[in-house]
Amino acid sequence: MTKIKKKKKKVKASSQKKAKKIIKKIKEKTSVKKPVLNLKRTTPSNEEKVEIKKVKKQATEKRQFNIKDFVVYPKHGVGKILSIEKAKIGQIDIQFYKIFVEKEKLTLTVPINQQFNLRPIATINQINKCVSILKMKPKIKRTMWSRRAQEYDQKINSGKIYELAEVVKDLNKNTDIIADQSYSERQLFEKAYERLKSEFEAVLSINPEDVQKKMDKALGRNQTIVEAE
Numbered sequence: 001m002t003k004i005k006k007k008k009k010k011v012k013a014s015s016q017k018k019a020k021k022i023i024k025k026i027k028e029k030t031s032v033k034k035p036v037l038n039l040k041r042t043t044p045s046n047e048e049k050v051e052i053k054k055v056k057k058q059a060t061e062k063r064q065f066n067i068k069d070f071v072v073y074p075k076h077g078v079g080k081i082l083s084i085e086k087a088k089i090g091q092i093d094i095q096f097y098k099i100f101v102e103k104e105k106l107t108l109t110v111p112i113n114q115q116f117n118l119r120p121i122a123t124i125n126q127i128n129k130c131v132s133i134l135k136m137k138p139k140i141k142r143t144m145w146s147r148r149a150q151e152y153d154q155k156i157n158s159g160k161i162y163e164l165a166e167v168v169k170d171l172n173k174n175t176d177i178i179a180d181q182s183y184s185e186r187q188l189f190e191k192a193y194e195r196l197k198s199e200f201e202a203v204l205s206i207n208p209e210d211v212q213k214k215m216d217k218a219l220g221r222n223q224t225i226v227e228a229e
Contacts, residue, residue, distance in 0.1 A: 016017045023150045065097065070202040071118045073108060074159030078121060078198040084112075103198050123204050126154050130196065133165040134218035136171060145184070149168060152188050161199060167192040 061229040065071055069081045079099040087094050110118065122130070141148055152171065154185070155163040171189040173181050181189065193215070200211045 064116065064120075071097075071099065071120045072121060072159055072161075072199065073099065073101070073110070073118055073156050076104055076106060076108065077195045078103070078106060078202050082107075103194055119159055122199055124203065126161055127200060127203050130161060130165040130200075130219045131214070133162060134169050134172075134215065135220075136169060137169045139166075140170065145182075149184055149188060152192070156188070156192050156195060161196070163198075164192055164196050168196055168215075169219070172221065 065081055067081055067083060070078055071081060072078055079101040082098045082100050084097055085094060087096065095108045095112045097108075097112065097118075099110060100106070101108065101119075152167050155167050158164075168189065171181075171185055171192065173189075197208070197211055197215060200215065201208055204211065204214075
């Protein structure tokens with residue numbers, strides 16, 4: 001009986017060894033080798049030098065205005081484009097508008113790539129809306145005059161025609177008598193009035209006297225001339 005048991009143990013041991021060998025071979029066949037990553041930095045032996053080139057032409061927007069067009073420059077009012085010229089500053093070619101502002105007898109030079117500072121003159125509909133604004137009652141804020149004056153000045157120089165009309169309407173005293181307004185009020189009113197009047201003239205293509213009558217009628221101003229004795 002003991003001999004039979006020993007033989008069974010030997011057979012079992014040998015079969016286990018064979019099974020291990022078979023499993024080992026299967027693992028070797030199915031195992032995938034991991035690629036070895038080369039983490040070393042590769043630097044080119046001859047690095048190419050980056051050549052910095054100067055800008056030869058001025059960056060520009062799509063042209064909106066032509067010669068003889070009326071435009072509005074916020075800080076100076078209505079002007080007329082006399083010409084579109086070129087100049088070379090350093091190695092850069094620059095195009096610019098030559099704009100003449102009749103009311104101030106001033107010629108402006110505005111680069112074409114800064115034409116966002118300009119706007120076209122108003123349309124007939126916008127002029128009609130300005131007339132409606134002038135007919136409205138003035139809105140006077142209960143704040144210090146210095147603060148209100150600053151706000152009025154900002155509106156005048158904003159280049160927005162409706163804000164300009166609001167300043168004229170709010171500072172209007174329905175009279176031409178200087179004593180009815182302080183000096184600073186009078187200055188701001190006249191500045192806004194002349195700016196608005198010049199745009200009315202450019203849009204409506206009528207003489208300055210007729211434009212003044214149209215505006216004064218909307219404002220309800222007394223046009224009686226008081227002569228000093």
